[in-house]
Amino acid sequence: MAQVSMTVNGTAASGEVEGRTLLSSFLRDTLEMTGTHVGCDTSQCGACTVHVNGTLVKSCTMLAMEADGAEVSTIEGQANADGSLNVIQQAFQDHHGLQCGFCTPGMVMTAAALLKENPKPSEAEVRTYLEGNICRCTGYHNIVKAIMAASGQDVAAIAAE
Amino acid sequence: MPKDGGIGASSKRREDVRFLTGNGKYTDDINLRGQTYVHFLRSDIAHGTISSIDTTAAAAMPGVIRIFTGADFEGVGGIPCGWQVTDKHGDPMQEPAHPVLAQGKVRHVGEPIAAVVAETAAQARDAAEAIELDIAELPAVVDMKAALEDGSTKVHDDLTSNLCYDWGFVEENKGAVDKAFEEAAHVTSLELVNNRLVANPMEPRVAVGDYDKSSDDSTLYTTSQNPHVIRLLMGAFVLGIPEHKLRVVAPDVGGGFGTKIFHYAEEAFCTFASKQLNRPVKWTSSRSEAFMSDAHGRDHVTKIELALDAENNFTALRTETYANMGAYLSTFAPSVPTWLHGTLMAGNYKTPLIYVNVKAVFTNTVPVDAYRGAGRPEATFQLERVVDKAAMELGVDPIALRRQNFITEFPYATPVAVEYDTGDYHGTMDKLEEIADLSGFEARRKESEAKGMLRGLGVNCYIEACGIAPSNLVGQLGARAGLYESATVRVNATGGLVVMTGSHSHGQGHETSFAQVVAEMIGIDESMVEIVHGDTAKTPMGMGTYGSRSIAVGGSAMVRATEKIINKAKKIAAHLLEASEGDIELKDGAFSVAGTDKSVAWGDVTLAAYVPHNYPLEDIEPGLEETAFYDPANFTYPSGAYACEVEVDPDTGKVTIARFAAADDFGNIINPMIVTGQVHGGIAQGIGQALLEGAAYDENGQLLTGSYMDYAMPRADDLPFYSVDHSSQTPCTHNPLGVKGCGEAGAIGSPPAVVNAVVDALRSAGKDVTHIDMPLSPARVWDAMN
Numbered sequence: 001m002a003q004v005s006m007t008v009n010g011t012a013a014s015g016e017v018e019g020r021t022l023l024s025s026f027l028r029d030t031l032e033m034t035g036t037h038v039g040c041d042t043s044q045c046g047a048c049t050v051h052v053n054g055t056l057v058k059s060c061t062m063l064a065m066e067a068d069g070a071e072v073s074t075i076e077g078q079a080n081a082d083g084s085l086n087v088i089q090q091a092f093q094d095h096h097g098l099q100c101g102f103c104t105p106g107m108v109m110t111a112a113a114l115l116k117e118n119p120k121p122s123e124a125e126v127r128t129y130l131e132g133n134i135c136r137c138t139g140y141h142n143i144v145k146a147i148m149a150a151s152g153q154d155v156a157a158i159a160a161e
Numbered sequence: 162m163p164k165d166g167g168i169g170a171s172s173k174r175r176e177d178v179r180f181l182t183g184n185g186k187y188t189d190d191i192n193l194r195g196q197t198y199v200h201f202l203r204s205d206i207a208h209g210t211i212s213s214i215d216t217t218a219a220a221a222m223p224g225v226i227r228i229f230t231g232a233d234f235e236g237v238g239g240i241p242c243g244w245q246v247t248d249k250h251g252d253p254m255q256e257p258a259h260p261v262l263a264q265g266k267v268r269h270v271g272e273p274i275a276a277v278v279a280e281t282a283a284q285a286r287d288a289a290e291a292i293e294l295d296i297a298e299l300p301a302v303v304d305m306k307a308a309l310e311d312g313s314t315k316v317h318d319d320l321t322s323n324l325c326y327d328w329g330f331v332e333e334n335k336g337a338v339d340k341a342f343e344e345a346a347h348v349t350s351l352e353l354v355n356n357r358l359v360a361n362p363m364e365p366r367v368a369v370g371d372y373d374k375s376s377d378d379s380t381l382y383t384t385s386q387n388p389h390v391i392r393l394l395m396g397a398f399v400l401g402i403p404e405h406k407l408r409v410v411a412p413d414v415g416g417g418f419g420t421k422i423f424h425y426a427e428e429a430f431c432t433f434a435s436k437q438l439n440r441p442v443k444w445t446s447s448r449s450e451a452f453m454s455d456a457h458g459r460d461h462v463t464k465i466e467l468a469l470d471a472e473n474n475f476t477a478l479r480t481e482t483y484a485n486m487g488a489y490l491s492t493f494a495p496s497v498p499t500w501l502h503g504t505l506m507a508g509n510y511k512t513p514l515i516y517v518n519v520k521a522v523f524t525n526t527v528p529v530d531a532y533r534g535a536g537r538p539e540a541t542f543q544l545e546r547v548v549d550k551a552a553m554e555l556g557v558d559p560i561a562l563r564r565q566n567f568i569t570e571f572p573y574a575t576p577v578a579v580e581y582d583t584g585d586y587h588g589t590m591d592k593l594e595e596i597a598d599l600s601g602f603e604a605r606r607k608e609s610e611a612k613g614m615l616r617g618l619g620v621n622c623y624i625e626a627c628g629i630a631p632s633n634l635v636g637q638l639g640a641r642a643g644l645y646e647s648a649t650v651r652v653n654a655t656g657g658l659v660v661m662t663g664s665h666s667h668g669q670g671h672e673t674s675f676a677q678v679v680a681e682m683i684g685i686d687e688s689m690v691e692i693v694h695g696d697t698a699k700t701p702m703g704m705g706t707y708g709s710r711s712i713a714v715g716g717s718a719m720v721r722a723t724e725k726i727i728n729k730a731k732k733i734a735a736h737l738l739e740a741s742e743g744d745i746e747l748k749d750g751a752f753s754v755a756g757t758d759k760s761v762a763w764g765d766v767t768l769a770a771y772v773p774h775n776y777p778l779e780d781i782e783p784g785l786e787e788t789a790f791y792d793p794a795n796f797t798y799p800s801g802a803y804a805c806e807v808e809v810d811p812d813t814g815k816v817t818i819a820r821f822a823a824a825d826d827f828g829n830i831i832n833p834m835i836v837t838g839q840v841h842g843g844i845a846q847g848i849g850q851a852l853l854e855g856a857a858y859d860e861n862g863q864l865l866t867g868s869y870m871d872y873a874m875p876r877a878d879d880l881p882f883y884s885v886d887h888s889s890q891t892p893c894t895h896n897p898l899g900v901k902g903c904g905e906a907g908a909i910g911s912p913p914a915v916v917n918a919v920v921d922a923l924r925s926a927g928k929d930v931t932h933i934d935m936p937l938s939p940a941r942v943w944d945a946m947n
Contacts (some may be wrong), residue, residue: 078181134874141882
C-alpha cells in the first residue's frame with residue numbers, strides 16, 4: 001500500500017492505495033466521490049471520464065499512483081460556485097441530453113474538454129469528439145444538441161425534433 | 162402555445178439536477194458498514210460436467226471469508242420462470258431447473274460455479290483465480306436447428322430434447338391459412354435472422370444483500386426495473402423468505418432495456434450469503450461479466466410467407482420461427498417469442514388469416530429474454546421486410562401496397578387474438594411523408610450518385626402492444642404474475658403530495674412526468690408533487706416498468722388514486738363551505754361552490770383532513786391518503802411509420818444513415834420532450850441492431866463478442882439527427898389518460914426501415930439483392946453486392 005495525494009476539485013485529497021488501484025476506484029471507493037461511474041472494463045464507454053491536469057482522462061485507465069500530485073476535476077466540481085448548474089450542465093437539462101444519467105458525468109466532462117479546445121464545434125466535430133463516450137439511452141441527438149447549445153450556437157435551427 | 166406545466170408540457174426533468182452534478186444514487190454507490198465483496202467464478206466453457214472444485218488454496222488467500230459452491234445451495238430453490246407456455250398439443254413447455262450456482266454441470270459460458278466472499282473486491286477476485294476447477298468438457302449445442310436434430314447433445318439431461326415448446330397460433334386456423342396459400346395469386350417468402358443482441362444498459366448490474374440479525378429482515382439493493390417482482394420471485398421461490406421479512410430496493414438505475422426485469426442468481430446469492438455471514442455482501446458486475454450473464458435479446462430464425470390475391474390484397478400470412486432460449490429459462494423468456502410476438506403478426510394490415518409457429522430451443526448460450534420491444538421488433542421486422550419484398554416482386558410502390566392493406570376501421574379484431582382499439586395508419590404515413598420529405602428523395606438520390614454513392618429509401622410501419630393485460634387474460638396465457646399497477650397518493654397536511662408508484666424509472670423521467678399528471682388533476686404546481694418509486698418498503702405491490710407500460714398502466718393507477726383523493730377532498734370542502742358535495746368544483750387548486758364565489762383553497766382542505774377540528778368526523782375518516790390498483794381492460798396499440806435514407810459506399814459496403822424520420826401515434830402525450838427522447842433512444846438501438854450489433858458464438862459455444870472491443874455499440878458518429886413527430890394522436894379508448902406508451906417504439910420501427918433502405922440502395926445500382934441479414938456490416942453489404 002502506498003500513500004497518494006492529489007487535488008480533487010480544488011480540495012486536497014489523499015489515501016492509501018495498492019499499486020493496482022485505478023484512479024476511478026480511488027475516487028469512488030477511497031474518496032467516496034461516486035459521481036464518476038464505471039461502465040466497462042476495456043476503456044471504451046467513457047462514463048469514468050475526468051480531467052487530470054486539464055487533460056481528458058478515462059479514470060479507469062489510469063492508476064491512482066500516476067495521479068499523485070495531480071489536479072483532478074470530476075463531475076462533482078462542475079457546478080457554479082453558488083451550486084447552480086454550469087452552462088454545459090444546464091444545456092444538458094434544457095435539451096434533455098440525459099435519461100438514466102449513468103453516462104452523463106463522462107459526457108459532461110468530455111463536453112467541457114471539447115469546448116475548451118474548440119469553442120464552436122460543428123455537429124460532425126461534436127460527434128467525432130464523443131467517440132469515446134457511449135450512451136445507450138438518448139441516441140446522442142440531444143447530447144449533440146446540448147453541447148452545441150452550450151457553445152452558444154442556435155440549435156433550434158439545426159436540430160429539429 | 163406550449164403549456165408551461167401539467168399534462169402536455171415539456172417540463173424539464175427534476176431528476177437531471179442530481180445526475181448532472183454527480184449526486185445520483187445508483188446501487189454501486191451504496192456501501193454498508195461491514196460490507197464484504199463477492200466475486201463469481203464463472204464457467205469459461207459452454208458445456209461440461211464438473212468433476213471437482215478444490216477451494217483449499219483459495220480459501221487460504223488473504224481476506225477470504227468464505228467460498229460458496231453449488232453444494233451450499235442444495236435444497237435452496239432454483240431461479241423460477243415467470244411464464245409457462247402451452248405447446249400446440251396442449252402440453253406445458255419443458256422447464257429445466259435453474260440453479261443459483263452450477264450443480265454438477267455447466268451449460269453456458271458465464272454460468273456461475275463458485276462465489277468467493279472476501280474483505281475487498283480485489284481479494285475476492287484474486288482468490289477466485291486460485292480455485293482449482295476440473296470440468297470434463299462436453300459437445301456444445303449452439304445452432305438451434307442442429308439442437309433439434311435426433312441425437313443432438315442435450316443441454317439438460319432430464320428433458321426429452323432441446324425443444325422447450327412447439328407453439329402454434331392460432332392452431333385452429335392452420336388449415337384455412339394453408340388453403341389460402343394454395344389459392345393465392347402471389348406468394349412472397351423470406352428467410353431471415355433476427356440477430357442476437359446484448360441490451361447493455363450503461364450501468365452494469367449490481368446487488369447488495371444486507372441481513373439484519375436484530376430483526377431477521379433481509380434487504381436487497383439491486384439494479385432492477387421491478388423490485389416487487391424480484392421480492393416475490395426470490396422470496397417465495399428461491400430463498401423461502403416471506404415478503405414481510407424481505408425488502409428490495411432499486412434506487413437510481415442506469416438504464417434497463419429489459420435485461421434488468423429478470424431475477425438473477427447474483428441477487429439471490431447476495432441475499433442468501435448476507436444472512437449466512439451476517440454481513441452485507443456486494444456484487445458489482447464488470448462489463449465482461451455482463452456480456453455473459455445479463456439475459457440477451459432477440460435471436461430468432463424465421464421463415465415468413467405472405468399470400469396476396471390478384472389485386473395485391475394480403476390474404477394470408479404464415480411464419481415458422483426458431484427462438485433461442487439459451488441454456489436456462491430466464492424470467493419471462495417463454496412469453497417473448499409467443500404472446501409478445503405471435504399476437505403482433507397482423508401488424509397494421511387487415512390480413513384475414515394468420516398462422517404463427519414458434520419452436521423455442523435450448524442451447525449452450527446465455528439465456529435470452531426480453532430486450533426493448535421484446536417479440537414486437539421480431540414480428541415487425543419480418544412482416545415489414547416481407548411486405549417490402551412483395552412490393553418489389555410485384556413491381557408496385559411499397560408505400561402504396563401498405564396503404565392498400567391498412568386497417569382503417571376500429572376497433573379491429575385481428576386473427577391473432579387481439580383487438581386494436583384505435584389508430585390512424587394513413588395519418589401517421591401522411592405525417593411521415595411530410596416530415597421525411599419523401600417527395601425530395603429522388604433529388605437526394607441523384608446528389609448521392611453524383612458523389613459516387615448509392616442512396617436508398619426504406620419505409621415501414623409498425624404496431625406495438627403495450628401495457629400487457631388484463632391479468633385474468635394473461636393468466637390464461639401462462640403468466641405466473643398479475644399485470645396491474647398500483648399507486649398510493651399521500652397528501653400531507655400542508656398540501657404537498659407524495660405519490661408512491663409501483664412503476665420504476667430507470668431513465669424514463671417518471672419523477673417529472675408522473676408529477677405533471679397529478680398536478681394537472683388537482684390544479685397545483687408540479688413542485689408540490691413528489692414521486693417515490695423503487696422500494697418495496699415504501700410503495701404498494703407493483704409490477705414495475707417494462708413493455709412501455711408505465712404511463713398507460715402505472716399512470717392510470719395514479720389517476721385512479723388521485724380521483725379518490727379528490728372525491729374525499731370534495732366532501733371535506735363541502736363541509737367547510739357548508740354546501741352540498743355535488744356542487745363542489747375543483748379548479749386551479751381551489752374548491753368552490755358552483756355558481757357562487759364561495760371557495761376554499763386546496764391547502765385548507767388538506768389541513769382540515771389532518772387537523773380535523775371542523776370536520777365531518779361522523780361521516781368520513783380524517784387523513785387524506787388513497788391507494789388504487791389498476792388492471793387494464795386491454796393492451797394499448799401505439800403505431801407509426803418510419804423512413805430511413807442510407808448512403809452505401811459501393812467500394813466498401815459501408816452504410817451511412819443519411820436521414821431518419823419517425824411519425825408515431827402514442828395517443829395523448831404527457832411530456833413531449835421526454836417522449837421525443839424515448840423515440841430517439843429507441844431509434845439508436847434499432848439502427849444499432851440493423852447496422853452494428855450482434856452477439857456471436859463460435860461452434861464451441863464461446864462468446865466471441867464479450868466486450869465493447871468486439872460488440873459494436875452505436876456511437877455518436879454512427880448516427881444522424883432524427884426527425885421525430887408524434888402529433889398524429891388517436892387516444893387510447895380504455896385508459897383514463899388516453900395514453901399508449903412510447904418506450905419501445907423506436908427500437909421496433911427502425912430496423913426494417915434501415916434494411917429496406919439498404920436493399921433499395923443496392924437495387925438502384927442494378928444488384929439483384931432481396932435481403933441481407935443484420936447487422937449490415939460493410940462485409941455483408943459488399944458480399945451482397947458482389
